[in-house]
Amino acid sequence: MSHALSRRAFAGLALVPLLGCAAPPARAQRGAALPDFADLAERVLPAVVSIAVTSEARTEIPAELRGTPFERYFRDRLRGRGQQVMGAGSGFVIDPSGLLVTNNHVIGNASRMQVTFQNGEEYPARLVGMDELTDLALLRIEARNPLPAVGWGNSGALRVGNWVLAAGNPFGLGGSITSGIVSARGREIGAGPFDDFIQTDAPINPGNSGGPLFNMAGEVIGINTAIYSPSGASAGIGFAVPSDLARGVIEQLRATGRVERGWLGVSVQDAAEPGAARGAAAGVLVAGVERGSPAARAGLRQGDQVVAINGDRVETSRALVRGIAAIAPGQTVRLSILRNGRPTEVPVQVGRRPAQPPG
Numbered sequence: 001m002s003h004a005l006s007r008r009a010f011a012g013l014a015l016v017p018l019l020g021c022a023a024p025p026a027r028a029q030r031g032a033a034l035p036d037f038a039d040l041a042e043r044v045l046p047a048v049v050s051i052a053v054t055s056e057a058r059t060e061i062p063a064e065l066r067g068t069p070f071e072r073y074f075r076d077r078l079r080g081r082g083q084q085v086m087g088a089g090s091g092f093v094i095d096p097s098g099l100l101v102t103n104n105h106v107i108g109n110a111s112r113m114q115v116t117f118q119n120g121e122e123y124p125a126r127l128v129g130m131d132e133l134t135d136l137a138l139l140r141i142e143a144r145n146p147l148p149a150v151g152w153g154n155s156g157a158l159r160v161g162n163w164v165l166a167a168g169n170p171f172g173l174g175g176s177i178t179s180g181i182v183s184a185r186g187r188e189i190g191a192g193p194f195d196d197f198i199q200t201d202a203p204i205n206p207g208n209s210g211g212p213l214f215n216m217a218g219e220v221i222g223i224n225t226a227i228y229s230p231s232g233a234s235a236g237i238g239f240a241v242p243s244d245l246a247r248g249v250i251e252q253l254r255a256t257g258r259v260e261r262g263w264l265g266v267s268v269q270d271a272a273e274p275g276a277a278r279g280a281a282a283g284v285l286v287a288g289v290e291r292g293s294p295a296a297r298a299g300l301r302q303g304d305q306v307v308a309i310n311g312d313r314v315e316t317s318r319a320l321v322r323g324i325a326a327i328a329p330g331q332t333v334r335l336s337i338l339r340n341g342r343p344t345e346v347p348v349q350v351g352r353r354p355a356q357p358p359g
Contacts, residue, residue, distance in 0.1 A: 035163055035216065041177050044218050045118050046148035047093045048211060050169035051102055051125070051139075053110035054086055090168030090211030091115070091139065092220065094250070096146035098123075100139040101250055102210030103225055104130045107137045115141055118175045129253035133192050133261075135225055136246055137210075138253040150212065153219025155198065155242035158182050166202040166224055166238070168211025178203045180236075189226060189239055193321050197239035198222045204238040213240045222246075248326070262327035263353035264300070265293020268317040271305050283307035283338065284320045298348040301339070308336035324350060 089106030093099065100115065107113065113125040123141040130137040141147075162182045170176050180202030188195040200213065204224050213222035222240030229235040252259045271285040286304040289295050308314060309323045310333055327333055329352035334345055 037179050044150055045175055047150045048167040049091045050116045051089045051091050052114045054112040055110045088172045088207050089209040092212040093147050093149040096149045098141040098143050102137050104132055104135045104137045106210045129257035131249050131259045133194055134249050136249050150220055152243045152247050153215050153221040155221045155244045163216055164200055165214040166204050168208035170205040170207045172207050198242050200238050201236045203234040205234050261325040261353040262350035264295040264324055265290040266295045270317050284317045294348055294351040298346055305338040306335055310334050
């Protein structure tokens with residue numbers, strides 16, 4: 001059976017039987033106690049919600065009927081008869097006024113969203129904005145009283161081995177928590193150009209998508225987004241969008257309902273110093289420049305080697321893409337490059353990243 005990374009499986013409700021028992025945690029060093037998550041769970045769970053979504057699944061008109069006299073008849077029969085599809089995920093409140101964060105793939109093309117709190121209170125939710133590239137969405141609910149909320153933490157301060165707590169709505173069962181450690185940082189799983197996932201072994205399952213990953217201070221340091229599993233259920237490898245990435249995206253969605261990213265219009269690849277150890281980074285090689293792009297107007301050329309952005313060194317092509325994306329369109333950035341081995345500075349007015357940039 002092949003292993004697969006699954007985002008959409010997180011939002012499903014199918015119950016997968018668990019035939020084995022989870023392995024006990026490794027023994028702590030003599031005299032040291034394993035952490036007790038009870039106080040932490042009691043503090044943060046009131047801000048964690050279950051999200052039920054309803055969408056319309058329209059039946060496609062058969063290809064053999066398109067363009068025939070039967071097409072109109074078929075459309076009339078189908079009008080208003082869209083089949084309702086239910087799904088579920090998780091989310092968390094970041095503002096007592098009623099702002100909630102979840103995954104974009106939890107919401108999808110939902111026509112109706114219902115949010116349920118740990119105490120059983122239910123509210124309809126509306127979409128404020130979503131960002132497909134980071135798989136994040138911001139929702140709003142109208143509550144009569146201030147809601148319990150949780151704050152962002154610093155994911156950049158995480159270390160491999162730190163304890164974390166995952167909360168959410170696995171299998172549609174409602175508020176649940178699991179614990180584990182940070183297994184790795186900066187994971188790329190092929191989800192998109194901004195992959196920078198936290199890997200954790202805290203068990204997360206279908207329905208946990210969009211739920212928070214907490215540090216021991218009760219701060220959100222990640223949003224649970226994907227699992228790596230041979231069965232669709234937890235295999236002890238989960239991935240979360242780091243809070244340092246999510247926070248800026250959510251702030252833009254809150255302010256404007258959309259995310260705008262900087263763009264140069266180049267294709268790039270990692271460069272290496274001649275004679276350096278294999279895999280050693282030495283800046284970013286410009287492999288191509290799109291005609292009419294910000295990079296072309298600034299005079300960047302194929303073969304240029306970008307080594308810094310505004311004086312901050314860049315080691316990889318992904319770091320360059322992320323660094324430029326974080327700059328507001330219209331601002332001018334100073335690129336330090338090597339051209340034919342000679343250092344030079346090139347000012348570039350950053351453009352707006354297209355929905356599907358060609359380079």
